[in-house]
Amino acid sequence: MPDRYAVIGHPIAHSKSPQIHTWFAQATGQDMVYEAIDGGAEPGGFEQALHAFARHGGRGMNVTLPFKLQALAAADVASDDARAAGAANALRWQGGRLQAQNFDGVGLVRDIEVNLGQPLRGKAVLVLGAGGATRGALLPLARAGVARLAVLNRTASKAIALLDELAAHLPPALALHSGGTDLLPGLPAFDVVINATSASLSADAPAVPPQAFAPGGLAYDMVYGKGLTSFLRLAQSAPDVRVADGVGMLVEQAAEAFAWWRGVRPQTEGVLKRLTVPLV
Numbered sequence: 001m002p003d004r005y006a007v008i009g010h011p012i013a014h015s016k017s018p019q020i021h022t023w024f025a026q027a028t029g030q031d032m033v034y035e036a037i038d039g040g041a042e043p044g045g046f047e048q049a050l051h052a053f054a055r056h057g058g059r060g061m062n063v064t065l066p067f068k069l070q071a072l073a074a075a076d077v078a079s080d081d082a083r084a085a086g087a088a089n090a091l092r093w094q095g096g097r098l099q100a101q102n103f104d105g106v107g108l109v110r111d112i113e114v115n116l117g118q119p120l121r122g123k124a125v126l127v128l129g130a131g132g133a134t135r136g137a138l139l140p141l142a143r144a145g146v147a148r149l150a151v152l153n154r155t156a157s158k159a160i161a162l163l164d165e166l167a168a169h170l171p172p173a174l175a176l177h178s179g180g181t182d183l184l185p186g187l188p189a190f191d192v193v194i195n196a197t198s199a200s201l202s203a204d205a206p207a208v209p210p211q212a213f214a215p216g217g218l219a220y221d222m223v224y225g226k227g228l229t230s231f232l233r234l235a236q237s238a239p240d241v242r243v244a245d246g247v248g249m250l251v252e253q254a255a256e257a258f259a260w261w262r263g264v265r266p267q268t269e270g271v272l273k274r275l276t277v278p279l280v
């Protein structure tokens, strides 16, 4: 019997995780199946589906919206990244205990540094947004050695509260800014600007002046499959800025989860090539 894995979310039909993990399993020769489970909109639906999956031999799960917070709450043990993010995107059952991880931030850093060839050590990084995706990215960005980190959000108070909460887990030498996007004209340019808002889902762009992008830098939209988003188009109006969407982050966090479950890290280049949509 192949080992069972799944992604759980609501809605879930759009998820690329079953395809990604099936490709990884084929490439690494792992005897496993991977399905998509809709946790539904009813209260308690996620927990019921989680326990039913475990009872039927489930070994691990990816978790997507809107269940990432509940996944952390359901776990017996959680990694530092999951606790800092306040959310889990991967679970596994081991020795009768449910373990939680959050690989979104690690996936982001690996995509920027390895796939896009942009080392983060010593760099100035701006993260736009103060939701779950930003929360998950901050510790991994700090571990990558960024020198200056700004978290700016449409609602300034949320960015300030987020950095206040996580500051104790960040290196003391890291220069931090938090507040509203209205602070941008007063700040020096950033080598990497990451859009971790959901603005691109509605074709909006956070208000970023072209001077915020340092020449030779990278503009990264965490959203994927939307082509050239308003944010990436805005970034292109600045001189010499490379643009990327979040498909590599998706694939790299999947590879981290796969390695955590199976003890073998799949190659990601081929899968990334298959899923990449031209940014036009």
Ligand code: NAP
Pocket (backbone or CB within 6 Å): 104, 128, 129, 130, 131, 132, 133, 134, 153, 154, 155, 158, 196, 197, 198, 199, 200, 201, 202, 204, 205, 206, 207, 222, 223, 224, 246, 247, 249, 250, 251, 253
């Ligand atoms: P979230 O928790 O709902 O946070 C949304 C954030 O976007 C908030 O800071 C919100 O600001 C801001 N926002 C929403 N609409 C805006 C607008 N029109 N203009 C400016 N700011 C706006 O969402 P999330 O879970 O952090 O996800 C954020 C994005 O990351 C989504 O697009 C998601 O698809 C993407 N993501 C991608 C991956 C991947 O693997 N590539 C993984 C995780 C997430 P306020 O606080 O002012 O409301």
